[in-house]
Amino acid sequence: MAHLSEDRIIRYLMNLRSTPRLLSPLHRFGVHLLTALILLLTVTSLGFGQNDETQKQRPRRVFRSTAEQPEDVVKVDTDLVSVDVVVRNAEGRPVRNLKKEHFKLYADGVEQPLSFFQVEHRDGEPRPLALVFAIDISGSMTVLEMERLRSALRTFADKLSYKPVVSSVIAFGMNVKVLQKFTSDREKLDRAFERIAREPSGLSTHTYDAVDDAIRSLVRQAPRTRERRLMKRAVLVITDGFPVGDTVSADTVIERANAADASVYVVTLPSFSQLMASTSALPTPLDVSGLAEQTGGRSVYAEEKNYDKLFSDLAEEVTSAYVLAFYPEEQKRRDGKFHEIKVVGPEGLTLQQSRPGYQAAKP
DSSP, X not given: OTTSOHHHHHHHHHHHHTOGGGSOHHHHHHHHXXXXXXXXXXXXXXXXXXXXXXXXXXXXOSSOOGGGSOTTOOOOOTTOEEEEEEEEOTTSOBOOOOOGXXXXXXXXXXXXXXXXXXXTTSSSOOOOEEEXXXXXXXXXXXXXXHHHHHHHHHHHHHHTTTSOEEEEEEEESSSEEEEEEEEOOHHHHHHHHHHGGGSOOXXXXXXXHHHHHHHHHHHHTSOSEETTEEOEEEEEEEEOSOOBSOSSOHHHHHHHHHXXXXXXXXXXXXXXXXXXXXXXXXXXXXXXXXXXGGGTOOEEEOOTTOHHHHHHHHHHHHTOOEEEEEOOOGGGSSSOOEEEEEEEOOTTOEEEESOSEEEOOOO
């Protein structure tokens, strides 16, 4: 049987089956049974032969060797704790000419050696950025504000055009809606900005819910590294400053932003709801919550005619942070506790951290 080819076997069986008049019913049954058995054995033997040949030619490996791993794979050490620090002078302008030796980092009051230090423009390579635009489309936003806002958003994006950036756009009112997933395509971003005015508004302003969704998307959908560099995570919120109807509290959002090492920047637009009788904007619930300040971001107020300049300056600030990182003591990496981080810099300068500490993993 082993010396017969598959074609010869099949032809022989077909010839037998084509002459039913020469065979008794019992013999015909035997031929059918024999046909099935031979075909089964033939296919099985051929299958085993192919598997044996394949295994000889291409042995199966579950893990690739280290030498075969692509060079662009970046392993992010989960034990490494990073914190962004924005440094400002007495005029409130970002300071970018500091070096590693100008900083000291303390964890639970004990100074830690810096394992990583990075500053924008220091080595000529801009830091990559993952950014979510969270835009208020509630009924309190005026038509004029929306028109100026679209222009300002383009100015903001233009300011970042030299950087490796991935951006997404979400709109929020009574609900939170994704207008554009993370992309590096400016045309897609512009089309998302164009859609803002056409989105239906609502009576509620779920600002904290929107920021919470933005942080989740940064963690789950945006890349953590780009070109072997740790990406900065940021949320830019444009709103009238009065959240209403949220299901998530401000404290919870701040806690999640700190855990994700994401900074929240808030632009409060001059809607009628905040001007009242004074010429200066009143503090809003967003200001009181500390959403921007406690995540290393900033809260700014837009005047009627300074949208473009404001957004241009803000884009400059978003990219002006120092990145400091360290390895916690071995016993504090898996103790499940919260550990305070404090960064100290030169006197006369103001330092703002992206988070006050880190939550260690549970043992």
